[in-house]
Amino acid sequence: MENATMNRAMFKRRLGKTAKYTMLLILALIIIFPFVLGLWTSFLPSMDIAKGALWSSHLSLNNYVAAFTQTKILQYLLNSLIISTLVMFAHVFFCSLGAYAFVFLKFKYRDQLFYAVLATMMLPFEAEVIPNFVTVKCLGLLNHYSVMVIPFLTSAFGIFMLRQAFLQIPRDLKEAADVDGLNHWQFYWRVTLPYAKISLFTLAAYSFLGSWNQYLWPMLTTFSDHLRPVQDGLRQLQSEETFNDWDMIQASAAIVVIPTLIVLFIGQHYFKSGLNEGAVK
Amino acid sequence: MLESLPSTKKTQPTSSHEPQAQPQVKSPVASFELRKNDKYYAWLFLGPSLLLLSIFVFYPMLRTLYLSLFLTDNFGEPTVFVGLQNYLHLLKSAPYLASLKATTTYVVGVASLTIVFGLLLAAMANQKLRGIEFFRTIFTATMGVSVSVSAIFWLFMFNPTIGVLNQVIMFFGHQPIAWLTTPGWAMVAVIVTSVWMHLGFTFLLFFGALQSVPKSLYDAADVAGASSRYQFWHITLPMISPTMFFVAVITLISAFKSFGLIDLMTAGGPTNATNLLVYRIYKDAFMNGNYAQASTESIILAIIIALITLIQFKLLAKRVNY
């Protein structure tokens, strides 16, 4: 009798395990399939793709050669990298300054100002593109890197997020620094920033990705391939009037996605712990 | 957004300037000097941010509001004051209402499916199985994919003649589906792509939330006689409900702002079936040159998103002490 129950339990467990693995595999396949397909087709000649003959054996790197030579994909990537890096550093810097003021400085209308800043979190950038376009046009920024940097140097979200982080800094530290005669700038630079490192990293990653994924704004404000960031660049490869050159497009997409995937997989642990800690607590 | 606060668990930095408790004498002088200068510092520290926010957030909002009360000419300049007429026109216009409806379908579809599938992925990945790390990595993969890359991958999947989906459908003897050119299917297609794109991030959030549910709660429930299904509904869901709420709000807001996906996949078509609010703003302003109408639409969009954000703040405040 003992054996019977134990065997049944074991059988059930094994069955459950098989079911679980099957489910996991199906889900993984759904997630990964578009990648795999994209990568696969990036090695196929366009004629095979156009015929829908995906089980082709004519694999080659020709599409990549074509993507590198016939499109400006490298230029797009470089543009995005420059823009996103600039935005990342500036964003963290200005937001942390602002957040510091709201936490450690006493001045008139501080709370009112803070609520005003907070309120802007509710306003979507997408709803403000029309006047913003006119503004950057008047500032003479159209078709420059700066047009994709300057409007994103700071954000209410960043200030708010860092303010919350700075609030965690023990007041004693500030008082001790006062006793030591550190001024605000010194305290900001030597204590606040190192103390809130994790939050700064999180905001940096957030703003880098945000900038990297910008689509509408660069589409409106850049007009030459020298300056287009990668999202907008990929859009240019998409044909509107004739057939798509699927081979080259897939290769370009692969060129764009592979580095980010590598970064993502290497940075797994940081992302996981960072986001889990950062996002929902 | 309120919830995306990093919890800083760092210990005090050990720099040589670390303040040491020093006696009295200097203290009042120092703090007096600093207090006095706070205003000066405030301008220095806050100045850049306030300036930028004023130029790129406050002013444009007011300007958009202003434009929405006028008719604009071919150069985008307001020429004739019409009061709220633009709003009345818009709210009576069938295409705009259809757009609102389409946006609602899209947004609700994306948010709910993202939550369901994100949770499913997280629940599956939260098991103790050999090789589970591999699956966890796979499940986060879409985080590395931008809008344009997703669109390209899925455009290929949805391609009516060479797309894999239709090849599968035809293999089973069914008629191929014109995914992106039939109104209903086009909506399905953009929702699917959008959900896929959001899954990596959502998975990560849910996975983190699941992992942070104390194991002892489940042990206690085991002993108390609750089945695993009962535990899921009565422990897991309530425990991760703040995360769920957070995910719902950010997905909703991000879906409301969807632009790239629409532009690349359907360009708002067919028959405006996927002409979502932001895409409509873009088209009205930057294709039709009707800046007044686009501004009016912008204001309505801003109101909707502000409302969602406000609800989030309200509910959060309530939820803090559960």
Added chain:
Amino acid sequence: MGIELQGITKTYDSKQAPVLSDINAEIQDGELFVIVGPSGCGKSTLLRMIAGIIPISAGVLKINGQVMNGVSPKDRNLSMVFQSYALYPFLTVADNVAFGLKARKMAPAEIEQRVNDALSMVDLTEYRDRKPRALSGGQRQRVALARAIASDSKICLMDEPLSNLDAQLRVQMRAEIRELQRKLNLTLIYVTHDQTEAMTMADHVMVLHDQQVQQIASPLTIYNQPANSFVAQFFGTPQINLLTANTAGTQASPRLTMTNELQLDLDKPLAAGTYTVGIRPNALSCRPVADDDGNATVINVETLGDQTIIEAVLDDDTEVRIVEAGQVHVALAQRVLVTALGPAFIFDETDTLIAEKRGLQDARVVAVN
């Protein structure tokens, strides 16, 4: 009938050594059975195996005569109190207590009744609608107790339930738990790392160490007849002194010498050799002597009021603790003569108790804590 553990073994990874091996015990109905041991000894693992939360690798677990291996926790009909209390933060006190009953689909009226009874038993009736967050540590602990009570099962498992409370509350709760256990006639298996809890509460104590059972006995037996030096060391504060001793000469002898003037005369002779002698601090005595006399130097003195703990270094560099009754005035660095009053445990090279010496000093045994 009670609970029987027969050769219970836990292995997590077949390549690694077991975390618990060959545990045998019998727990009687209605007794309070304490499993005690240093952290990491596997006591919680054992409790979880009894509860069914983790599977048993080998051996047989019987509850009321029935084999329970592989039976799911909910079918074992027992209750459990966790170290972290495992309260559901989103439920009120009453709902927390009712959780298991609802999961078992009990009739609402019955649930209501049981919840009320359980809450009144732990004096929480007026807090029934609060969330755990709004309770103090002690109150949360009571909620966890109430939950166990409400389940109405006769076997209750507790995993270090008091470790998150402050010292005073702990003492109070010890008594309350003991009282509840008696009142409800529970078979209570109680895991703790705190020997005081074990001593004060248990009917029987199981001492776990090195993946194995060291001793199962009543608290006093454990104190008076520790099976080995580990058990001797684990129980009693201040800790017992373990000293190396030799028999005089090459013949069997009743006299053991630890250091020149610290000697012990046994009732029976021991074979010649080296032994470990355990002497509780209150079975040593010390007397101040002139500077170049005596056999030890005082290095620390703690005055507790009713007793004085003296730490001294013997001339062979062994530290000893000595408890003197009352308030004794000894200066630091004072030379002293340490002598054994009598009672002692003798362990052989395998650390097994082979002899003990009882003495008049038993009367002086101070209640622990």
Added chain:
Amino acid sequence: MTKLTNSLKRYWQVVGLAVIVILGFSVFGYARTQVHAASGRTKIVFWHEMKGPGQKQLNSFITAFNKSQTKYEVVPQFQGSYNAVIQKIMNTHGTTASPAVFQSMDISSSQMYHSGYTVPVQKFIDRDNYDISQISSVARGVATRNNKLLAMPFNTSQTTLFYNAGLLKKYGIKPLPVSPSYSDISRVSSQLYQKSNHKIKGMSVEAYSWLFEQFLSNANEEFANHHDGHVGIADKVKFTGPVAIESMKWLQGRVKAGDFMNYGNSKNEMAAFLSGKLGLFMQTSADTSLLIKGLGKDLGVTYYPHPDGVKPNGISVGGASMWIANDKSATVQEGAWQFIKFLVSAQTQAKWEKATGYLAINNKATQEPVLKQLYAKYPMTKIPGDQLKSAKANYTNSGIFVDGVVAARALIENAMQQIYAGKDVKQSLQTAENSYNKVLKSTNRANGHG
């Protein structure tokens, strides 16, 4: 205060650094958009919207032009769709981002004209005594105002009916006449559908407003008042004229009969056509080169259809013209004009037609060996050009000279989709007409046209 400022040195250093880096990159970016190439030539920034074979051919023209002379260097910049570029021009005019010369589609002529942002090419024609008669008059029609040529037509297309002659032969169906009527097409379409056992769809007409406009054009029916805006500011449109109704009813009838399939967009339509699942469809002649690549001699081409019993009036051209912006220096404008002249020369246009299917608008192009060979090999490629020549330019076949036709097109396309889905023809068109009349009223009001 000085003490404070001293201690803040770091602040200013960091802020300064940030500003310098951002400005540095901006200037770097700015420099890249600027005028002077390494060779010291004047840069002529040229915006275009050509994709695929058109883009390839255009780029090789530009390379050839840049090689051919030493003063200018044309820099092509692709700008996406015709629809988007109008507002891009309106929005960037007067900034460093704007182009010197740009390609803009037929229906944008009115808006470009009214903007005052361009130099009419007539100015250069008059100065150089350029022989404009060599350029097709119908093609010129879309960019002419008060007998002045505003922009030079470059890529000109005709809406063309393509059919699969191979399929017709296979099923023994009598081919279409060169200038078919609606009922000619119905006949072929339904026969193909029936004879193939419903395996092959007879016809398709994309829900594309340009095609709707051409139905009106070919029957001499006006789209907007003031002769399609050619003689004044249009303030009313009419989408519910007899021909509009007739053509749409005809198409709806084909949908009901089952031989008509709505593919949603031209890409899908072409894919179906090339794979032999669709008998005939109407699209721009610019697709010719691709279709020939797929079907070869089986490709059939005819004029655009006309209603039964109506003499075809000819259709307006599609495609785009080259505009010279007036916010650049005279040198730059001169360079743009030189480039335009190069693009519309007979040789260039002949190569253009062969490579793409856009029609050579230079009348002398047909004498070029390139085209002679093409016509000899594929006689049907000559047909769109013949259609263009067969028409006499008048108001209804010279494009629509109204601001903001992009918005009207969206409305018409919506109506067409509804009609294909079975909604009432008159009502659908009426809705579109009413909506656009409202738009027109408010834009005219906003622009001070009453």
